[in-house]
Amino acid sequence: MARKQLNSGNAPGVELAKAKITRESLGNVARLLTYLKPYRGKFVAALFFLFLSSLVGLAFPSFIGALIDTAQGKHTNSYLPGTIQGILMLAFAVLALQAVVSYFRILWFVNVAERSLADIRRDTYFKLITLPMNFFSNRRVGELNSRISADLSQVQDTLTTTIAEMLRQLVLFVGGIVFMAIISKKLVFALLLVLPVMIVFAVLFGKFIKKISRQAQDKMAESNSIVEETLSGISNVKAFVNEAFEATRYKNTIREVADIAIKGAKYRGMFVSFIVLCVFGSVLGVIGYGCVLVSQHEITFGELLKFSLYAMFLGSSLGSFPELFANLQKAVGASERVLEILGEQGEPVSITEKDNAVKQKITGNLAFNHINFAYPSRPEVEVLNQVSFEAKAGQKIAIVGPSGSGKSTTAGLILQFYHPQSGEILFDGKPASAYSLTDIRNQIAIVPQDVMLFGGTILENIAYGKLTATKAEIIEAAKRANAHDFISAFPESYETVVGERGVKLSGGQRQRIAIARALLKNPSILILDEATSSLDSESERLVQEALEELMSGRTSIIIAHRLSTIREADRILVMEKGQVIESGTHQELMRSEQGLYRYLSGLQFEVQ
Numbered sequence: 360m361a362r363k364q365l366n367s368g369n370a371p372g373v374e375l376a377k378a379k380i381t382r383e384s385l386g387n388v389a390r391l392l393t394y395l396k397p398y399r400g401k402f403v404a405a406l407f408f409l410f411l412s413s414l415v416g417l418a419f420p421s422f423i424g425a426l427i428d429t430a431q432g433k434h435t436n437s438y439l440p441g442t443i444q445g446i447l448m449l450a451f452a453v454l455a456l457q458a459v460v461s462y463f464r465i466l467w468f469v470n471v472a473e474r475s476l477a478d479i480r481r482d483t484y485f486k487l488i489t490l491p492m493n494f495f496s497n498r499r500v501g502e503l504n505s506r507i508s509a510d511l512s513q514v515q516d517t518l519t520t521t522i523a524e525m526l527r528q529l530v531l532f533v534g535g536i537v538f539m540a541i542i543s544k545k546l547v548f549a550l551l552l553v554l555p556v557m558i559v560f561a562v563l564f565g566k567f568i569k570k571i572s573r574q575a576q577d578k579m580a581e582s583n584s585i586v587e588e589t590l591s592g593i594s595n596v597k598a599f600v601n602e603a604f605e606a607t608r609y610k611n612t613i614r615e616v617a618d619i620a621i622k623g624a625k626y627r628g629m630f631v632s633f634i635v636l637c638v639f640g641s642v643l644g645v646i647g648y649g650c651v652l653v654s655q656h657e658i659t660f661g662e663l664l665k666f667s668l669y670a671m672f673l674g675s676s677l678g679s680f681p682e683l684f685a686n687l688q689k690a691v692g693a694s695e696r697v698l699e700i701l702g703e704q705g706e707p708v709s710i711t712e713k714d715n716a717v718k719q720k721i722t723g724n725l726a727f728n729h730i731n732f733a734y735p736s737r738p739e740v741e742v743l744n745q746v747s748f749e750a751k752a753g754q755k756i757a758i759v760g761p762s763g764s765g766k767s768t769t770a771g772l773i774l775q776f777y778h779p780q781s782g783e784i785l786f787d788g789k790p791a792s793a794y795s796l797t798d799i800r801n802q803i804a805i806v807p808q809d810v811m812l813f814g815g816t817i818l819e820n821i822a823y824g825k826l827t828a829t830k831a832e833i834i835e836a837a838k839r840a841n842a843h844d845f846i847s848a849f850p851e852s853y854e855t856v857v858g859e860r861g862v863k864l865s866g867g868q869r870q871r872i873a874i875a876r877a878l879l880k881n882p883s884i885l886i887l888d889e890a891t892s893s894l895d896s897e898s899e900r901l902v903q904e905a906l907e908e909l910m911s912g913r914t915s916i917i918i919a920h921r922l923s924t925i926r927e928a929d930r931i932l933v934m935e936k937g938q939v940i941e942s943g944t945h946q947e948l949m950r951s952e953q954g955l956y957r958y959l960s961g962l963q964f965e966v967q
């Protein structure tokens with residue numbers, strides 16, 4: 360039977376989909392096996408030791424048979440000593456060899472698998488974080504996460520356990536047949552008569568079971584995503600009093616999972632019963648026939664015992680194949696999903712820190728020239744239509760407009776998260792393509808609506824803007840961002856842990872941390888995505904002051920929700936349905952009586 364896993368993988372409990380084993384899928388997996396290359400010496404040694412230990416395992420029935428025969432005064436095996444003592448001594452020596460070999464085989468297999476898996480994990484992660492935004496908009500975080508955790512753990516299990524076990528069982532199977540044939544061809548012939556029928560039946564049955572377990576896995580994934588969505592949006596669930604709705608939704612899918620799994624278990628149970636009945640039943644029949652041969656003095660009693668032990672090896676290795684094969688199928692599926700990521704085209708960004716130094720400086724001139732854009736996931740919906748504007752270095756450009764008009768999309772294009780289908784984005788008069796992606800993003804900072812803080816300390820969170828910053832630089836940035844005072848008020852000051860397991864910061868405090876982060880980055884172009892939720896007036900004043908400090912001397916693109924904050928902007932672009940329909944200063948735009956800006960201003964004035 361398949362052994363317990365020997366590694367750090369966390370695959371148990373996560374049922375992974377299996378894939379068809381075809382020449383193509385095996386070819387794919389072979390691509391992952393190239394990760395074994397640096398460790399091939401150890402891997403080959405482990406394989407050899409595995410082979411050796413399996414082979415040595417095959418010697419035991421011979422020892423036992425020979426012991427019985429010798430006790431009865433017969434010397435049936437000319438390769439072994441003729442005395443009980445001699446056989447025992449040799450058997451113990453082989454046992455000791457087996458112990459040593461087994462130790463190294465496990466150690467080396469795990470060693471190779473863990474190291475190569477760490478390499479695959481690293482590459483997959485590197486690939487993931489350099490993939491374009493479009494890749495992420497089409498996938499769920501949970502699904503991607505499971506590729507790195509569950510899928511790779513399955514591959515790991517296969518490398519450390521399944522492959523080894525398959526080889527071991529194969530050696531026992533083939534070796535068993537050969538040794539049995541040496542004892543009695545007639546008996547082996549009898550055994551081989553029943554085997555092929557059982558194998559064909561087992562394969563067909565296995566396919567059927569696979570289909571059912573796939574259904575269960577799909578349903579399970581559905582129920583997992585309910586949990587994930589509900590928990591990550593728990594405040595929404597509570598606010599809408601939708602606990603009952605979510606509970607029913609989850610209860611129903613989970614019941615379906617159970618129903619399908621039970622249906623699967625029924626057939627799996629039948630499958631196991633079949634194996635037990637047929638495999639062991641036929642072994643029993645064959646041994647019965649062996650007894651007849653002993654009574655006719657064709658073989659000795661010791662040889663029959665030896666044969667029976669080999670037959671048991673054969674039975675157990677046959678019994679273990681379905682599970683091992685299923686594991687292999689899962690690993691093939693898992694590898695294909697991992698390879699899918701590894702095969703994606705990443706963005707040309709560097710993942711080595713030393714390549715991140717700015718090579719081409721941008722002073723801060725930015726222009727959009729007749730930009731047309733549709734998201735790759737929805738190519739038929741034009742989100743930006745002929746958008747043109749210019750921001751000279753140091754200017755403040757505000758973008759206003761109703762929800763869905765394309766403001767955040769414009770920011771995404773500046774950051775090169777996406778690329779326009781037509782038109783050009785120019786930095787200092789040169790097209791974006793003339794710069795490396797790293798150079799552009801290194802010289803732009805964004806203060807987003809929802810500031811994301813990592814689960815580390817405040818110091819680390821500010822340092823995210825410039826990883827090489829000294830503590831003095833970080834404190835200086837925090838001071839300029841009006842954040843130093845509130846940070847110092849915490850008992851652990853800059854070492855205070857924030858995020859899920861730490862202090863919860865208020866919206867205004869988070870924004871000031873984001874501003875400090877941006878100050879530290881010292882960008883030429885700044886994108887401010889103004890928070891829609893309003894802060895209390897003191898907090899608002901502190902944030903506004905910090906923003907003024909941040910904006911001074913840089914090109915700022917302000918996505919504004921409150922028109923009161925952008926009166927001083929050099930130009931205001933008014934967007935509607937992906938088009939810039941008005942542009943000018945606050946005064947200019949207010950003069951246009953029928954203008955959208957004036958209308959929106961009026962609305963906000965009424966609300967305030």
Ligand SMILES: Nc1ncnc2c1ncn2[C@@H]1O[C@H](COP(=O)(O)OP(=O)(O)OP(=O)(O)O)[C@@H](O)[C@H]1O
Nearest residue numbers: 496734736737742761762763764765766767768769
């Ligand atoms: N990743 C995406 N894939 C496909 N369509 C998107 C994507 N992101 C936004 N859109 C669509 O693009 C349009 C413009 O969205 P955008 O977020 O730029 O608007 P916005 O003006 O910033 O709105 P808001 O003020 O509500 O933030 C919307 O119709 C939106 O549905």
